Amino acid sequence: MASEPIVVVGGGLAAARAVETLRGEGYDGDVVVVTSEPHRPYERPPLSKDYLRGQAERGSVFPLDEAWYRDHDVELRTHATAVGLSLDDHRVTLADGASLPFGRLLLATGSTPRPLPVPGNDLRGVHLLRTLDDADRLSGVLLQASLEGTEPHVGAARVAVVGDGWIGLEVAASARQLGLDVTVVGQGTHPLGRVLGPELGEVYAQLHERHGVRLHRRATVTGLTGTDGQVTGVDMADGTHVDATIVVVGVGVTPNVGLAASAGLGVRPAAEGGGVVVDGTLRTTHPDVWAAGDIAAIPSPTYGRALRVEHWARANDSGPHAAKAMLGATDEYDILPYFYSDQYDLGMEYTGYVDGPGGYDDVVVVGDPAGEAFAFWLRGGVVQAGMGLNVWDRMPEVEAFIRSGRPTEKATLEGFVGSA
Incomplete structure (x- = not known):
């Protein structure tokens, strides 16, 4: 062969x-x-x-x-x-x-991408985002809608994003930057709670709220409403209805x-x-x-x-x-997980791995999350993952903490922002 x-x-x-x-x-x-x-x-x-x-x-x-x-x-x-x-x-x-x-x-x-398993998920105006063609369709709709607002952030189309993970929040930020009216409907107590936990998830909640996004937390979507085949909104289990002419589904x-x-x-x-x-x-x-x-x-x-x-x-x-x-190489893959996200004026880098809120027992945040900061997730005093907020090129140092496998004193972490 x-x-x-x-x-x-x-x-x-x-x-x-x-x-x-x-x-x-x-x-x-x-x-x-x-x-x-x-x-x-x-x-x-x-x-x-x-x-x-x-x-x-x-x-x-x-x-x-x-x-x-x-x-x-x-x-x-x-x-x-x-x-x-x-x-x-x-x-x-x-x-x-x-x-x-x-x-x-x-x-x-x-x-x-997982579809939203509720009535109305096949209405016009309901979007999933995974492929380039998905992005072209959604971008065309968002850009057109942004031109129809009478002035910035006023009278523009209403966008509902179902899902408060990375894709949902990045789409919400993009739509808001285009001047659209945006609501995020999430199942968690905090956006990104499954990944970042409540402490850092709340940083992103406040970020989006400062930029005018409405957040619905602990929400269960029961259906999407429509008229003549076009989506008109999102229904939730608690009886809340969100008007929307564009719905973006980002539920994993x-x-x-x-x-x-x-x-x-x-x-x-x-x-x-x-x-x-x-x-x-x-x-x-x-x-x-x-x-x-x-x-x-x-x-x-x-x-x-x-x-x-x-x-x-x-x-x-x-x-x-x-x-x-x-081609014959036998090296073992040993690269730590890494990702980044840019939303509004907040950029972040993250390295390491935490398996949900149960994967750590302490979080150390140093600096100002609204400016420059670091967050470290620890288990038994050992750093499992770290994230820089508006601080760049420090992930190799975070990786060194993780790879050491040894407990790191909080005082060492607390002095990390000013150590560059």
């Missing part, structure tokens, strides 16, 4: 970085990229930020331009959905009935592990975080198949467990790692 091509299934950043690495490492065999979308692989963070606001060019979302694939002899199959995988035959079956042989295979199939994603599971590859139960089982080289339970990006449950030497992470940096790092492993 070694003479058969390396096939990469996926259209996101992990796929782009993988094929870039294959050629960069000198691999000169056939490489095929299979993506169900009409575009070459792209990255997703701009889709909820500057691209959504019409402030970034379309080309900025593509890590590799069209010519790169041609010049590096990488076959790009767009509009091609992989629906079957035969490990015995080393073949990928496509939706149109065609099949591709592979010698080695990388699965980088990403995630699918589901990793696309169906292809792997149906082929018999190891997949973790959803209760354990889901994802395709891989070893430290990102090889799956089959010797010729690897997985990267959102779907990969990667063993972490630092945390002593497999972590499945749905962030840009994981795709950016795991794609190249898998590609090198496909």
Whole structure:
């Protein structure tokens, strides 16, 4: 099978970085990229930020331009959905009935946004945001609506964002920056509570409220209302109704592990975080198949467990790692989770991992969260994760605390802001 091509299934950043690495490492065999979308692989963070606001060019979302694939002899199959995988035959079956042989295979199939399981979720004006085409549709609607307001923040279209995670809050910030009337409907007591806990979640709650966003907390959506097929609002279990002409649903994603599971590859139960089982080289339970990006449950030497992470940096790092492993590298993946977010005038960087509010027993916040600050999540005195607010390029120092595995004195952390 070694003479058969390396096939990469996926259209996101992990796929782009993988094929870039294959050629960069000198691999000169056939490489095929299979993506169900009409575009070459792209990255997703701009889709909820500057691209959504019409402030970034379309080309900025593509890590590799069209010519790169041609010049590096990488076959790009767009509009091609992989629906079957035969490990015995080393073949990928496509939706149109065609099949591709592979010698080695990388699965980088990403995630699918969860729909809102309530009446009215199919009304016009209800949007999910995951793909570039999703962003184009939503951006067009938001930009048009922003032009229809009589003056900034007055008389503009009403936007309801269902979901108070990162995507929901980034979309809310973008819509508000366009001058639209915005309401966020979240299930948590605090936005981002599952990720950051109440202390830092409240920082983001206050940030959005200062910018005029209305927050509904501990809310359960029971239905979306509409007239003549067009959404008109959001109903909640407590009887509250929010008027909205645009509804954006951001209630999480589901990793696309169906292809792997149906082929018999190891997949973790959803209760354990889901994802395709891989070893430290990102090889799956089959010797010729690897997985990267959102779907990969990667063993972490630092945390002593497999972590499945749905962030840009994981795709950016795991794609190249898998590609090198496909060429024979045996290094273990040992990169700490990292992500960032920009909302209004608050930018943040985060590294480490905390498995929800139960994953830590103390939070140390130093500095002013409305200006420059750091937050550290600790368990038994040991730093598990850290975040910088409007402070940049300090994550390597935070990583050193985490990797030490030793208790860190609060006094050391409290002096961290002024130590640069």
